[in-house]
Amino acid sequence: MIKRSQFIKNTVLGLSGALLLAACNGGDQPAAAPEADGAASSAAGDTWTVGTEPAFPPFESQGDGGELVGFDIDLMEAIGERAGATVEFQSLPFDGLIPSLQTGAIDAAISGMTITEEREQTVDFSRPYFRAGLAIAVAEDDEAIKTLSDLENKAIAVQIGTTGANQAADIPGAEVSTFDSAPLALQELSNGNVDAVINDAPVTLDAINSGNIPGVKVVGELLTEEYYGIALPSDSPNIEAINTALDELIEDGTYAEIYEKWFGTEPEGELPESAL
Numbered sequence: 001m002i003k004r005s006q007f008i009k010n011t012v013l014g015l016s017g018a019l020l021l022a023a024c025n026g027g028d029q030p031a032a033a034p035e036a037d038g039a040a041s042s043a044a045g046d047t048w049t050v051g052t053e054p055a056f057p058p059f060e061s062q063g064d065g066g067e068l069v070g071f072d073i074d075l076m077e078a079i080g081e082r083a084g085a086t087v088e089f090q091s092l093p094f095d096g097l098i099p100s101l102q103t104g105a106i107d108a109a110i111s112g113m114t115i116t117e118e119r120e121q122t123v124d125f126s127r128p129y130f131r132a133g134l135a136i137a138v139a140e141d142d143e144a145i146k147t148l149s150d151l152e153n154k155a156i157a158v159q160i161g162t163t164g165a166n167q168a169a170d171i172p173g174a175e176v177s178t179f180d181s182a183p184l185a186l187q188e189l190s191n192g193n194v195d196a197v198i199n200d201a202p203v204t205l206d207a208i209n210s211g212n213i214p215g216v217k218v219v220g221e222l223l224t225e226e227y228y229g230i231a232l233p234s235d236s237p238n239i240e241a242i243n244t245a246l247d248e249l250i251e252d253g254t255y256a257e258i259y260e261k262w263f264g265t266e267p268e269g270e271l272p273e274s275a276l
């Protein structure tokens with residue numbers, strides 16, 4: 001349990017940190033943090049370039065000043081801190097993340113990315129760090145679409161390269177339109193141009209709650225259970241440092257604190273140690 005007072009304290013500390021950073025912006029770059037002496041990790045002193053597609057709130061999005069914010073962002077920062085590495089984010093299209101890992105252009109990707117067997121062929125994943133699943137979204141006054149089979153021969157919008165896009169591709173007769181981001185796909189539904197969107201439930205629910213996509217609701221049960229992992233190049237030297245840091249953050253309550261910050265509740269149940 002996180003005490004409210006502690007939560008407020010952390011938020012305030014986070015804020016003053018942001019102000020400090022803002023104050024530094026006008027002048028010289030702040031000096032690099034000193035290497036944690038004797039940190040029990042091979043990552044100490046490293047800089048990790050971490051790719052993300054930042055139009056997936058509450059996991060990753062851009063704040064008012066263009067800075068990256070979200071659950072994944074906070075978690076990755078905490079992992080870097082724990083491992084003694086500096087995290088530098090790089091915004092990329094979602095379907096560009098795996099190719100960028102393969103060429104070594106980035107060291108890791110955190111982007112609400114589902115651990116799948118298909119992706120495991122080309123990249124490695126950290127231990128699971130979030131339980132999610134796909135949901136169908138439809139117009140609020142739609143009473144016909146309730147399950148996957150109701151989507152046959154319907155017009156469906158999805159984000160390119162996602163597990164939602166894969167699901168839609170398997171539906172007989174469906175006319176699938178792909179978008180560069182989940183918000184664009186949801187906007188298409190809100191505008192009445194498609195019958196449904198298949199997307200990660202927490203992101204669709206967040207978009208509905210934020211009021212950004214009026215007239216949209218989620219139907220039925222989740223279509224899948226999926227686990228997010230941090231993706232790494234197959235031969236990454238950092239996988240152990242990342243998994244150890246994740247284990248520690250889950251164990252010591254830091255994970256729960258970040259979870260509560262972005263979802264307003266405590267994490268439900270335990271995460272499995274592996275997803276597949």
Ligand code: ARG
Pocket residue numbers: 052053054055056060094111112113114115159161162163164181182200
């Ligand atoms: N979980 C889904 C997948 O792995 C969607 C992830 C989309 N993430 C993003 N940042 N746009 O395919």
